[in-house]
Amino acid sequence: MDRFVVKRKSPSAPPPDMNWEEEIQFDPGKRKNIEKYRANQKDVVRRKYLQNGPCQPRTCDFPPRLIGDRNRRFNPAWFDEYGSWLEYSESKDKAYCFCCFLFRSRDKKEAGYDAFVVEGWNSWSKKFRLTDHVGGIDSVHNQAMKDCDALLKHDLCIL
Numbered sequence: 308m309d310r311f312v313v314k315r316k317s318p319s320a321p322p323p324d325m326n327w328e329e330e331i332q333f334d335p336g337k338r339k340n341i342e343k344y345r346a347n348q349k350d351v352v353r354r355k356y357l358q359n360g361p362c363q364p365r366t367c368d369f370p371p372r373l374i375g376d377r378n379r380r381f382n383p384a385w386f387d388e389y390g391s392w393l394e395y396s397e398s399k400d401k402a403y404c405f406c407c408f409l410f411r412s413r414d415k416k417e418a419g420y421d422a423f424v425v426e427g428w429n430s431w432s433k434k435f436r437l438t439d440h441v442g443g444i445d446s447v448h449n450q451a452m453k454d455c456d457a458l459l460k461h462d463l464c465i466l
């Protein structure tokens with residue numbers, strides 16, 4: 308699957324009432340939920356996040372957590388498999404979904420809205436949950452992914 312790579316000559320400016328330094332947090336554990344923005348701000352914020360791309364640190368310390376009788380931790384190799392959307396928060400030691408964060412509305416709670424958008428996911432021993440999260444072709448996750456693509460394509464057309 309394509310990664311979200313947007314090539315732009317210059318970064319877009321924030322609206323006058325917004326400070327990108329405060330609004331746009333690279334660490335997904337520190338972000339303000341998209342639903343908290345006014346309707347006319349949401350796409351501006353989404354574009355800025357899409358320019359930055361998903362937060363995928365590979366060299367930070369992934370702390371171990373005892374699950375059952377084994378120490379488990381986040382595996383940065385998962386970024387290779389789920390690179391278009393998987394994010395890791397160093398501050399929370401949890402994983403998140405980039406496109407569901409950007410486009411999933413709160414009323415679509417199924418397939419891990421709480422786990423991958425609100426609370427973060429850290430069931431490191433259950434990697435299959437990542438595949439479950441993606442779901443079928445019409446899943447809410449894949450719809451959010453299409454919405455990301457559509458916003459990017461729309462922007463590329465008007466450049």
Ligand SMILES: [Zn+2]
Nearest residue numbers: 404406407448
């Ligand atoms: Zn998702």
